[in-house]
Amino acid sequence: MDFNDTPEEAAYRAEVKAWLEANAPKVHAGGDDGEGGGSMAASKAWQAKKAAAGYAQITWPKEWGGAGGTPIQQVIFSQEEAKHPVPGNPFQIGLGMCVPTVATFADQATKDRFVGPALRGEEIWCQLFSEPSGGSDVAAARTKAVPAPDGSGDWLISGQKVWTTGAQFSDFGIVVCRTDPDAPKHKGLTMFWVDMHDPGIEVKPIHQMSGGSGFNEVFFTDVRVKDSQRVGALNDGWKVSLVTLMNERLAVGGASGAGWREFMEAARATPGLDGAPALKDQALREKLADWYVQAEGLKHTRNRTMTALSRGQTPGPESSIGKIVSALQMQDLGNTAVEMLDQFGIINDPELAPLHAAFHTGVMFAPGLRIAGGTDEILKNIIAERVLGLPGDIRVDKDVAFKDMPTGR
Amino acid sequence: MAHVNFDFSDDQKFLKGEARKFLEANCTTARVRGVLDDAGKAYDEALWKAVAEQGWLGAAIPEAYGGLGLGHLELCAIAEELGRAVAPIPFASTVYFVAEAVMLAGDEEQKAWLLPKVAAGEIIGCMATSEGPGPATAASLKTTVTDGKLSGVKLPVTDGDIANVALVLAKENGKPGLYSVYLDGEGVTREVLQTLDPSRDAAKLTFKNAPAIRLGEAGAGMEIVEQVFDRAAILLAFEQCGGADRCLEMAKAYALERYAFGRVIASYQAIKHKLADMYVKNELARSNAYYGAWALNTNAAETPLAASAARIAASEAFWFAAKENIQTHGGIGFTWEMDCHLYYRRSRQLGLVAGAPRVWKERLVSHLERRNAA
Numbered sequence: 001m002d003f004n005d006t007p008e009e010a011a012y013r014a015e016v017k018a019w020l021e022a023n024a025p026k027v028h029a030g031g032d033d034g035e036g037g038g039s040m041a042a043s044k045a046w047q048a049k050k051a052a053a054g055y056a057q058i059t060w061p062k063e064w065g066g067a068g069g070t071p072i073q074q075v076i077f078s079q080e081e082a083k084h085p086v087p088g089n090p091f092q093i094g095l096g097m098c099v100p101t102v103a104t105f106a107d108q109a110t111k112d113r114f115v116g117p118a119l120r121g122e123e124i125w126c127q128l129f130s131e132p133s134g135g136s137d138v139a140a141a142r143t144k145a146v147p148a149p150d151g152s153g154d155w156l157i158s159g160q161k162v163w164t165t166g167a168q169f170s171d172f173g174i175v176v177c178r179t180d181p182d183a184p185k186h187k188g189l190t191m192f193w194v195d196m197h198d199p200g201i202e203v204k205p206i207h208q209m210s211g212g213s214g215f216n217e218v219f220f221t222d223v224r225v226k227d228s229q230r231v232g233a234l235n236d237g238w239k240v241s242l243v244t245l246m247n248e249r250l251a252v253g254g255a256s257g258a259g260w261r262e263f264m265e266a267a268r269a270t271p272g273l274d275g276a277p278a279l280k281d282q283a284l285r286e287k288l289a290d291w292y293v294q295a296e297g298l299k300h301t302r303n304r305t306m307t308a309l310s311r312g313q314t315p316g317p318e319s320s321i322g323k324i325v326s327a328l329q330m331q332d333l334g335n336t337a338v339e340m341l342d343q344f345g346i347i348n349d350p351e352l353a354p355l356h357a358a359f360h361t362g363v364m365f366a367p368g369l370r371i372a373g374g375t376d377e378i379l380k381n382i383i384a385e386r387v388l389g390l391p392g393d394i395r396v397d398k399d400v401a402f403k404d405m406p407t408g409r
Numbered sequence: 410m411a412h413v414n415f416d417f418s419d420d421q422k423f424l425k426g427e428a429r430k431f432l433e434a435n436c437t438t439a440r441v442r443g444v445l446d447d448a449g450k451a452y453d454e455a456l457w458k459a460v461a462e463q464g465w466l467g468a469a470i471p472e473a474y475g476g477l478g479l480g481h482l483e484l485c486a487i488a489e490e491l492g493r494a495v496a497p498i499p500f501a502s503t504v505y506f507v508a509e510a511v512m513l514a515g516d517e518e519q520k521a522w523l524l525p526k527v528a529a530g531e532i533i534g535c536m537a538t539s540e541g542p543g544p545a546t547a548a549s550l551k552t553t554v555t556d557g558k559l560s561g562v563k564l565p566v567t568d569g570d571i572a573n574v575a576l577v578l579a580k581e582n583g584k585p586g587l588y589s590v591y592l593d594g595e596g597v598t599r600e601v602l603q604t605l606d607p608s609r610d611a612a613k614l615t616f617k618n619a620p621a622i623r624l625g626e627a628g629a630g631m632e633i634v635e636q637v638f639d640r641a642a643i644l645l646a647f648e649q650c651g652g653a654d655r656c657l658e659m660a661k662a663y664a665l666e667r668y669a670f671g672r673v674i675a676s677y678q679a680i681k682h683k684l685a686d687m688y689v690k691n692e693l694a695r696s697n698a699y700y701g702a703w704a705l706n707t708n709a710a711e712t713p714l715a716a717s718a719a720r721i722a723a724s725e726a727f728w729f730a731a732k733e734n735i736q737t738h739g740g741i742g743f744t745w746e747m748d749c750h751l752y753y754r755r756s757r758q759l760g761l762v763a764g765a766p767r768v769w770k771e772r773l774v775s776h777l778e779r780r781n782a783a
Contacts, residue, residue, distance in 0.1 A: 289770035293718045297693030303415040321689045384681035391676040
């Protein structure tokens with residue numbers, strides 16, 4: 001047990017460090033902030049530079065423009081890259097999920113067309129899965145694709161997607177559509193790729209309860225796609241989407257923002273019940289200890305995951321606990337900090353509230369984090385079923401034609 | 410964050426596997442019940458002897474003192490298996506507390522006298538700090554030492570009824586020190602206490618002018634005890650992780666075979682989410698324990714923080730897993746015949762023996778305050 005690179009990893013880290021030193025930006029360009037703001041140009045320029053040097057997707061095969069590297073090399077690069085003021089990365093959904101899905105099922109010409117531009121940051125992709133009628137239940141998609149009446153073999157897509165990250169600046173997307181409403185729901189779906197610039201596609205930002213607009217609604221009205229834009233076999237879209245979602249598992253997610261350190265600083269500066277700093281309050285000290293222990297537990301869980309990668313093993317299921325713990329902590333820690341301020345806690349003006357209202361931001365953003373990318377409840381189901389091997393829920397929708405399924409709102 | 414090699418090595422995993430096999434054969438829950446159900450039986454002597462023969466008592470003791478000289482990671486691996494098996498032996502008292510204290514603060518003579526005896530299983534040790542309700546502090550301490558004679562009352566002292574030697578926290582000239590007392594000698598009376606976990610005995614020790622030898626510097630008692638408790642907390646955390654994982658396994662196995670309303674109860678989300686919560690807490694505890702193991706093995710400056718985090722996470726995880734394991738079993742889980750209560754009881758014993766979680770939370774935050782102020 002140690003915290004050292006193997007000799008090969010140390011050599012790779014040195015190489016990466018030198019390259020970043022020579023090539024990474026020296027000042028923050030205010031790249032994409034994930035909400036479509038910031039400087040997209042800076043993000044694209046940095047992505048192109050990484051692609052030219054083989055660092056854009058290190059684990060991709062060389063024929064795709066990757067480096068044919070190992071997951072631990074990708075981790076090392078990301079660790080070193082994070083030490084530089086590089087711009088935001090709006091390409092990850094495309095490179096991590098959409099493009100690998102398309103490439104898995106597409107012919108050579110399609111791969112040649114899309115892989116390179118995506119890798120170089122010239123084209124951005126989004127993933128169009130969730131719908132108003134199905135968030136956790138992705139297979140309940142109602143957006144339909146029907147054969148064009150002109151007999152051309154083309155398809156016409158109509159319907160609505162929701163919670164689509166980056167749709168407003170995406171060039172392409174992959175979309176799950178209902179192609180056979182007479183089949184049970186998992187068996188009547190087909191995946192297509194679409195050009196997001198099509199006039200039949202309308203993107204509307206969602207105004208979140210937290211105030212921001214990081215996600216979109218996407219409306220499809222008779223969007224015509226060629227049959228060659230089909231990804232995978234007809235009515236095989238569920239299987240195809242599982243490939244996408246498996247790639248999603250590799251993306252490491254979790255809460256950022258104010259944590260135990262920030263709480264401790266704020267508690268030091270805030271008067272407590274008897275006028276002494278709130279940090280002397282025993283109830284708050286116990287909570288602070290709990291959050292520290294959780295944060296350390298997650299940090300060292302990541303260390304265990306990386307150890308498995310370093311040893312060439314598949315990481316164990318322990319990596320699945322991150323978001324459940326961190327999202328709930330963001331909510332609890334944020335709210336405890338706000339309550340610590342007593343009546344003053346209602347104020348979230350960044351000029352007045354501690355740490356530019358970072359705790360208030362956590363309180364307002366945490367409900368979204370507990371839902372996005374798998375709700376707390378779905379993630380617990382996943383742990384119970386895939387990690388512990390407990391049975392799936394009793395299903396009432398498996399053998400019923402989709403069109404006959406009861407629907408609520 | 411640097412890259413890491415943050416798991417047991419293949420050799421350590423092999424040792425752990427062998428330990429599990431050995432305990433599955435020699436420490437069944439029937440054996441644990443042999444101690445639990447017999448008020449006259451303080452520990453499983455045959456198991457204690459067998460464990461000594463395996464060399465486990467001296468796993469972290471240097472070869473020069475009769476140990477195997479393996480290291481603390483190996484001891485952590487063994488501890489996890491002992492916890493999983495709810496082993497009814499004075500392993501923690503003797504190895505995590507007394508041997509660690511002597512290795513940490515003892516002089517050459519003390520090491521040469523005690524460590525080989527521990528490694529050979531010839532001696533049982535115990536740690537005597539508590540004097541009654543609430544944590545023992547420098548201010549609260551009433552036991553005293555005068556002219557090499559120790560007097561006072563200590564309770565509870567885990568394994569105090571069977572130990573040959575006690576390390577006793579006491580004041581000399583008004584300052585706390587740690588003293589070694591030979592319990593089979595004069596001036597010592599012992600009284601067995603009734604506790605939540607009868608598979609691990611505890612006693613009230615009354616000292617009247619018992620000959621005592623100081624361990625470490627005069628006046629350094631609290632500091633030494635803190636360091637010893639840090640080391641013990643990390644090792645205990647592995648026992649707790651082992652127990653907590655076993656509880657999750659028991660709950661899962663039962664949930665998969667028990668039917669209610671026409672289907673296995675493991676198919677209800679109320680049960681699935683409960684078990685998922687156990688899993689999350691167990692993994693957080695394991696990750697913190699691993700960091701503790703690394704700190705212990707390298708004698709890192711972060712040891713107090715790592716020990717606190719490991720202690721808090723593992724105590725919480727074992728308690729949660731033990732109580733929700735009973736809940737998952739339903740009525741049968743509340744019977745004496747089911748093994749659930751062995752773990753429930755042990756979770757209380759392990760969760761309190763080195764100090765309650767809230768004491769460790771306070772220690773942790775105090776350390777963070779000092780570190781941030783520095």
